[in-house]
Amino acid sequence: MDGLYGDSTRSVKAVGSDPVSGSPVVSPPVLASTFHLSPDEAEPSDKYGRYSNPTWRQLESALAELEGAATALTFGSGMAAITAVLRVLAKPGTKLVVPADGYNQVRSYAREYLAPLGVTVVEVACAAMCAAAADADVVLAETPVNPGLDVVDLHRLAMDCRRRGSTLVVDNTTATPLGQQPLSLGADLVVASATKSLSGHSDLIAGYVAGSHPELMAAVEQERLLAGPILGPFEAWLVLRSLGSAGLRFERQCHNAQALAVMLRTHPAVRSVRYPGLPDDPSHQIAALQMKRFGGLVAIELDSAQAVHSLVERSALLISSTSFGGIHTSLDRRARWSDPVADGFARISLGIEDTDDLISDFEQALS
Template sequence: MARAHGDSTRSVKAVGTEPIPGSPIGPVPTSAAAYHLSRDEDAGVDTYGRASNPSWRHLESALAQLEGAAAAVTFGSGMAALSAVLRILAEPGRTVVVPADGYYQVRAYAEEFLAARGAKVVQASCAEMCDAAVGADVVLAETPSNPGLDVVDLHRLALTCRSQGTVLVVDNTTATPLGQQPLSLGADLVVGSATKALSGHHDVLAGYVAGSHPDLIERVLRERLLAGSILGAFEAWLVLRSLGSAGLRLERQCHNAAAVALMLSAHPSVRSVRYPGLPDDPSHAVAAAQMRRFGGLVSVELADAEAVHALVERSQLLVAATSFGGIHSSVDRRARWGDPVSAGFARISLGIEDTDDLLSDLDEALSAL
């Protein structure tokens, strides 16, 4: 039996090309411009870039491999991917459960669009998700949650959903497919923002949907075609270029997050720390059972908003930014976006800097608070 490949090997192989002499060994920019039409008007070839193009296909093949899916569909952003799935599933009269403690824009979309057109929207926290799923038609779970880093028991949730025919969608952005495989735990579809750790260079917006149910994937493809929420060909190449190093980057980010979380949990200037990898974290037991890695995000609570701003200003390595998953470590004070957290709550996204440098920098910046 062949030995299973590690994540860095899987990442490199996912973006590789067929070894034809004279061809490049890695992804190269391809276009979605006009195509020559065939005399056979029914030929299944590329005709228009919004419908299909080779840039997408290469990236979608790689994403499907990493998620353990039969197929993937790319979008112009993670929110475009997620809203497309909700539009086709959360029809008027259906009950849809969305995270109450996850990405704030999902709640806004659910209330302003889904509820307005007749869907019944139920908001549930990670702890409430399994109970809230009873009787629902569609469940969207985000785990670990952003920004609180609580974890949903996906195996338990999937059993509930499957027993009653509920479609389970999991936002895998925070964990990434190299840290968690929701489809193997019973999810019907996975959505993700490739803007974050998968592309990892703060230079592209992208999203995707992955799954193994042909009917659901066909509906997602049709929605993308009609709505036009597509990913640009060059942006697709940028993500594909980055996927080859995703395993290496995520390994360092997770290592840094674990070290930083441990240091912060013992620091007198820190009121509380959340990281699923800490043995005493409330989510650790569930996370350890379903995650291969605990991710590159750490949530921390300082005294107030000024303390968060002072941390960034006194640090030589941390930058203030609201995205996450890139090579640079960053901090985001989440109350500024309306999240139901304290004024001093911050989400730290760990980059790929040397661990000792990060620990020293953080300790020095915090000691001055």
């Protein structure tokens, strides 16, 4: 029945508690590190806070439902989720493909920690990901890729991985499960940062892994247990609390992104615009096939770094900050973080402000 619901309804239903008479509509957080053990030493559901927590389980159930997965596991950050999966899958002697144009810390982790252990790390641009999967053991794809917003053909990539017998992991942070569901397109695992659009208020850090292969998810859970990169129960509750409005927020962010991209693509101060929702964007055809919404990020290039700084200074609504997915519209000049982009390249994360106000503000700030 859930497939018939819209995203806001799905988001609200995912965080609902059992409708038992007298129980709270919204479950409170369980802030505990230790739990009572039974005298007969039978295994309780919860015994120690690094193993499990009732608030985790409720959040994990909601995330699995949104991703179309059998199970999900929460982590202390998106990077904690990604690195746990890579430690499970990328063993010495295996070949790992990571995005050359994706999130820079993933490449750094693969180079600095996995390669010295005997993992062959291959960095491949988004556009060449399918070709690189031909002889890989593990493929980590990010789509739309951050920050350039190219889109990977996930169905084709999944078929290539299946022929090879390799494992496909998809970073779904940018699109969110409200924009696309990689597992339905053939991915083996989804990893994501819940810091961004799902929690959406720029006030916490969290990540998760979702999948439907029991043995694979059990191995990731064991890695979390042993390494300990857990999410605190209060942060888990904050994510859960935010999920209920995620559909509403993401819908507005995507609407604002589409409107801004349309305006910017004809503005004389803007050299180029990337947004998968633009009909003439190089990634639009693939994105339209596999994405329900095109996301809340717009990538632009201005003449210089100073032009980017001037845009922020002249704007009344735009803030300068890294990360994305919050309720405020923000801008991040990615060259400052050593991304391989031009000095005037900026990633804009659209917030939930009124669309007309945002467009007017950008127009006056660019004039």
